[in-house]
Structures are given as structure tokens and as C-alpha cells.
Amino acid sequence: MNGPQDLGGQMGFGPVNPEKDEPYFHAAWERQALGLTLAAGGMGHWNIDESRHARENLHPADYYSSSYYEIWTKALEVLLKRHGFVTDEELAQGHSLGKGTEPKRILKAENVAAVLAKGGPCDRPLEQEPRFQPGDHVKTRNFSPQTHTRLPRYARGRTGVVEAVRDGFVFPDTNAHGEGENPQYVYTVVFTASEIWGDGADPALTVSIDAWESYLEFA
Amino acid sequence: MSHDHDHHHDNELDPMAARVRALETILTEKGLVDPEAIGVIVETYETKIGPRNGAKVVAKAWVDPEFNAWLRRDATSAIASLSYTGRQGEHMQAVFNTPDTHNLVVCTLCSCYPWSVLGLPPVWYKSPPYRSRAVIDPRGVLAEFDLVLPDTTSIRVWDSTAELRYLIIPLRPEGTEGWSEEQLAALVTRDSMIGTGLACAPEAA
Numbered sequence: 001m002n003g004p005q006d007l008g009g010q011m012g013f014g015p016v017n018p019e020k021d022e023p024y025f026h027a028a029w030e031r032q033a034l035g036l037t038l039a040a041g042g043m044g045h046w047n048i049d050e051s052r053h054a055r056e057n058l059h060p061a062d063y064y065s066s067s068y069y070e071i072w073t074k075a076l077e078v079l080l081k082r083h084g085f086v087t088d089e090e091l092a093q094g095h096s097l098g099k100g101t102e103p104k105r106i107l108k109a110e111n112v113a114a115v116l117a118k119g120g121p122c123d124r125p126l127e128q129e130p131r132f133q134p135g136d137h138v139k140t141r142n143f144s145p146q147t148h149t150r151l152p153r154y155a156r157g158r159t160g161v162v163e164a165v166r167d168g169f170v171f172p173d174t175n176a177h178g179e180g181e182n183p184q185y186v187y188t189v190v191f192t193a194s195e196i197w198g199d200g201a202d203p204a205l206t207v208s209i210d211a212w213e214s215y216l217e218f219a
Numbered sequence: 220m221s222h223d224h225d226h227h228h229d230n231e232l233d234p235m236a237a238r239v240r241a242l243e244t245i246l247t248e249k250g251l252v253d254p255e256a257i258g259v260i261v262e263t264y265e266t267k268i269g270p271r272n273g274a275k276v277v278a279k280a281w282v283d284p285e286f287n288a289w290l291r292r293d294a295t296s297a298i299a300s301l302s303y304t305g306r307q308g309e310h311m312q313a314v315f316n317t318p319d320t321h322n323l324v325v326c327t328l329c330s331c332y333p334w335s336v337l338g339l340p341p342v343w344y345k346s347p348p349y350r351s352r353a354v355i356d357p358r359g360v361l362a363e364f365d366l367v368l369p370d371t372t373s374i375r376v377w378d379s380t381a382e383l384r385y386l387i388i389p390l391r392p393e394g395t396e397g398w399s400e401e402q403l404a405a406l407v408t409r410d411s412m413i414g415t416g417l418a419c420a421p422e423a424a
Binding site (some may be wrong): 108193 | 328345376
């Protein structure tokens with residue numbers, strides 16, 4: 001979706017302002033927000049793509065005025081409601097008012113280390129050969145789905161060169177919507193800055209994206 | 220909560236603290252999350268998984284040609300050999316800076332970051348200024364990190380749009396011949412592994 005998350009090349013947000021010796025958390029609640037997000041995700045009722053889509057679906061004004069842990073928390077509420085674990089009334093009251101969806105599993109303290117160490121690999125072996133090879137000139141598709149996609153706007157309809165063929169990976173554009181993993185090869189595609197940004201672009205700059213096969217056609 | 224208190228207790232907390240506490244209370248009451256698990260998750264990322272992991276990978280790559288080659292060929296396995304695995308590090312790629320090309324990593328679409336080797340991302344990495352500008356004005360961004368590269372140095376920006384997670388291997392500082400991995404790792408900053416910095420010069424260590 002052409003949502004607030006798609007930030008590449010946007011202007012007006014000001015300087016980066018890196019913080020020296022930045023702490024991992026800037027408020028105690030951020031620790032809980034991280035822990036809750038991972039623990040609730042550990043129930044196994046949504047995948048990372050659905051999570052990302054819930055975050056990018058925040059209203060742009062809300063998204064841009066929220067810290068990242070705020071974005072995570074607001075999206076977590078959406079996911080928990082969508083999957084029947086909590087209700088608006090419960091969120092308003094701050095207490096459980098009854099049973100909701102039965103979870104597939106609960107992340108117990110003793111399993112955290114193993115679960116984090118395992119992660120969530122999303123490479124999938126594919127039978128077919130990759131359509132593109134390193135060195136191929138490719139053009140990214142131009143589209144504007146209202147659904148989740150990982151092809152940023154700045155890289156749509158652009159011509160670049162395949163630098164590397166990666167493994168097959170779960171396709172987020174369908175996986176985010178419960179429409180299956182539909183794995184495809186991922187390619188690292190390199191663009192010149194002038195191809196993307198046009199006049200005045202830095203001649204010594206290149207930008208790459210990792211693109212699923214269906215984002216690409218031969219140039 | 221007794222209802223004569225209504226929501227006044229929330230006024231003692233900032234709105235996000237109250238919101239997260241409410242969520243935690245509900246999920247705990249329903250038995251959906253184990254509060255101790257939350258503690259273990261937080262402790263893991265506060266004390267066990269952080270940029271010191273990545274610094275050890277970089278230092279080893281500098282001194283050990285076999286490891287260096289392995290890292291180029293299959294970064295996930297090479298890094299796993301140092302016991303750094305798992306969440307947001309399942310599919311690693313190592314990218315080596317050269318004297319001619321400086322590499323910079325961003326996630327314009329969210330906050331993808333190699334947690335297994337760098338830990339939790341800093342706020343600026345997840346924020347609109349960095350995510351919007353890294354791909355169009357990386358030299359301007361780098362200048363805000365006090366890193367000014369010659370115009371002749373090429374910049375390659377890696378937008379982490381898929382599940383590959385990138386670890387930059389900065390150039391080994393001059394004057395570190397014969398240093399141990401441990402000494403070298405101390406020169407490797409988090410920012411140098413994102414590309415917003417360089418490894419420290421020996422005199423800074």
C-alpha cells in the first residue's frame with residue numbers, strides 16, 4: 001500500500017539526530033511493548049508480514065507522530081482484536097472481560113531462549129529455476145496495490161541490474177493477507193541514483209532493493 | 220480496579236505507559252502471555268544480544284582469511300559458528316567496504332535490522348528522517364554522523380526490503396597489524412556495521 005511507511009525519498013522530516021550512547025529503551029513501557037509484541041506474536045496467529053501491514057495501516061498522522069514502540073503497540077492492539085483475543089471494551093477498561101480465541105501456544109519463559117535463537121526462517125526451497133540471473137537488466141513493475149507490498153514506490157517502474165539471486169522466500173504480498181506463502185526467488189537489484197531520482201542525483205550513488213521475482217520483468 | 224477510581228489511575232502514567240500496562244494486564248489475565256517471558260525477552264536484548272556480537276564477527280573477518288571467505292559465501296552459517304543466530308538474523312549477508320565503495324544499510328519500509336549481531340536498532344534507524352533520506356541523500360545523512368566521504372568514494376545503499384539482513388564489514392583501520400581479535404573488536408562500533416560510521420582509529424581505542 002502507498003502508506004506512511006513507504007518513506008524512501010520523502011522530504012521534510014529534518015535531520016537524523018543520532019543520540020550518543022543511546023539506551024535500548026527510553027521509557028520503562030518500551031520494554032513491555034517489545035516483550036508483549038514478541039510474546040503475543042509467539043502465539044502463532046499472525047506472521048511478520050501481517051504485523052508489518054498492521055503497522056503501515058495506522059493513519060499517516062498517527063504513524064508519523066508515534067515512536068516505533070508506539071507503532072508496534074498500536075498495531076499489536078489491532079492484531080489482537082482482529083484475531084479475537086481482546087475487545088475494544090477490554091482495552092478501554094484495562095481488564096479481561098471474558099475468554100477470547102484459544103491460543104495455539106503460549107510463549108513460556110523457559111522457551112524464550114530457544115524461540116529467539118530459532119527465529120522465523122522464511123526461505124523456502126523452490127523446484128523451478130530462477131527466472132533471472134546476475135547481470136540481467138530488469139525493470140520493476142509499476143503498481144499501487146492497496147494491500148501489502150515490499151516494493152517501495154521509489155523503485156517502481158525502474159530499470160536496474162540483478163546483482164545476486166537469493167533463495168526462495170515467502171511472498172509478503174500474499175502472506176500478509178492470509179493468502180498463502182507463495183514463495184518466490186528474491187533478487188538483489190541495483191539502480192543508479194539517476195535512474196531513481198533523476199536530475200541532480202549523486203553520480204557516485206547506487207541503491208539496491210531485494211525484490212521478489214514477480215516484481216520484475218526483463219528490461 | 221474498583222470502579223470509584225474509574226480511569227483516574229491512568230493520569231499518573233503517560234498515555235503510552237497506561238496503554239501498554241492495560242494491554243499487559245489483559246493478556247496476562249487471559250493467560251495469553253507469561254509475564255516472566257516478557258522479562259526474559261527484555262533481558263536477552265538488554266544484556267545478551269547487541270553490537271558486541273557483530274564486532275566479534277568483523278574482527279574475525281579481519282584476521283582470519285578462511286572465516287572471511289566463509290562470511291562472503293554464506294554469512295548466516297559463518298556467523299552461526301560464533302553462536303549468533305535467530306530472530307532477525309535468519310538470513311544474513313555480509314557486505315564488505317572497500318577503499319572505493321562505502322556501504323550503508325537502511326530499511327525504508329519499516330525497521331529491518333540484523334538483531335542477532337547488532338541487537339535492537341537505535342531510534343534514529345527506525346525514524347522517518349533516516350529512512351527517508353538514506354536512499355536519496357546518503358552523504359548528507361553521513362555528515363550528520365560526522366562522516367564525510369570524498370566525492371570520489373562511491374556509496375552503495377542497501378534497502379532491506381526483504382528478509383535478508385545486512386552486516387557491513389568496515390575497513391580494518393591502519394596501524395592495527397598484529398592486533399588480536401579482541402583488541403580489534405573494540406574498534407568496531409555499531410554504526411560502522413550499519414555504514415553510518417567507520418571503525419575507530421587505533422588511537423581512539
